[in-house]
Amino acid sequence: MTTPDPSSLPDLSGRVVVVTGASRGIGAAVALEAARLGGRVVLVGRTRGALEELDDEIRALGREPAVLAPVDLTRREHVDALGGMLFERFGRIDLLVHAAGEPGTLTPVSHIDPTELQKVLAVEVIAAQHLIRSFETLLRVSETGRAIFLTCDIAASAPAYFGMAAAAKAGLEALVRSWAAELRQSRVEVVLVDPGRVAGTRTETRRYPGGSREKLPGSAEVAALILATLAQPAGGNDVVRLQSSPRL
Template sequence: MDRVAVVTGASRGIGAATALTLAERGFRVVVNHRSSAEQADEVVQAVTAAGGEALAIRADVTEADDVAAMVQEAEARWGRVDVLVHNALIPYDVTSFADLSWEQLGGKLDRELHAAYLVTKAVVPGMVSRSYGRLVYLTTILSRRPRNGMITVGTAKAAMDQFVRYVALELAPHGVTANLVSPATVGDKKSSELLSATEVHQLGATNPMGRLVSPDEVAKTVAFLASEDAAFTTGHCLEVNGGLTMD
């Protein structure tokens, strides 16, 4: 295989696991990062050590020039971009509605949608010209099931989810799919930094499978949607949550 994938926010967590999983399956991978050059280089080294091809590119996905330069560099290196995995985390505030400011809500909405818009706009023309492409976006159950304090991220991701469905509808006749992946809380370093050991244990215990999802498990779901096997799957959200929610 000589498919090329761009993975945003790929220096750690789900993004890094996705980059490694795609590389294992024969993709050439762009490991995007904003400020984690050392970790991104480690991902590239791991891919290379396993016999794959990867390239680390710094780009802020909320900046048009950065996104354009990243895609241009990928195309200059490997000729095209076949797959986009938009995983980059856009920062947000945890707050109640009572304490919420428009700057917090509007700022998160703007940055979330702007990033999704920019990375999609940058890769879609080439995909349409080749009648092939896979677009995969990481989302959260908070976009459909509210939780106290999560109004900014939940609202912004809900808007992104609908954006992806409109993109899927328009691009379906061109052989380009667009889908969402929604993981439950992931058992990784980030979770241990944000949550106490007790909170992590409780989250795992309340899951029907009795544990948190791993980055590798999320990455494998992303890899399916990025593959040729998913040619007739578009406009959908795949939940990777161990049965925590069932729709």
């Protein structure tokens, strides 16, 4: 898949769009843009208050109120319950955007706190498997089922002090690529998207404290690029890198 054209945004009217990490940052921006494009948006995040504020913004656009799902994605029973609720309410999922993530602390590998590592892996890898397990059938029912998972180029480059985050993203990519291969004969398309560095996000401030952000795109710009990937066929195991922002 080539770099998406931000002018080729899809019409999501009537499509069920589930966005994780919708409490803030890229996830919130994707959910708001999906609603603007007509999607029936399901907001997944840990903080109900933040989801309610985003729902207010969606309603202010004159769009259908969002479904609020304050869920801990690292707990399988929570995700299974969410899948059951979505089946009863909609019978399908047309688009899943998994934007939830945990950047972790920059530290030498020998200094990594095992408890923090477990937390990062739970959010980045275990949560993704929980979503796949609970949502695959719902995506298969859709005529346009697509799942988008956000990744980062550190999964391959593994720069110094990024070992915790790099290991988590590499695990996520391996899991998603394997799932994509398993779905090759189905209608479901699976895409890994690297949004690059994005101004104002928690990941950006944690990973690059004090760094210049003058030329970085904001969450709204990146959200449009992410949804523009829907206008193109999935690219197999390739990672779609949004070239609007500088790399490491």
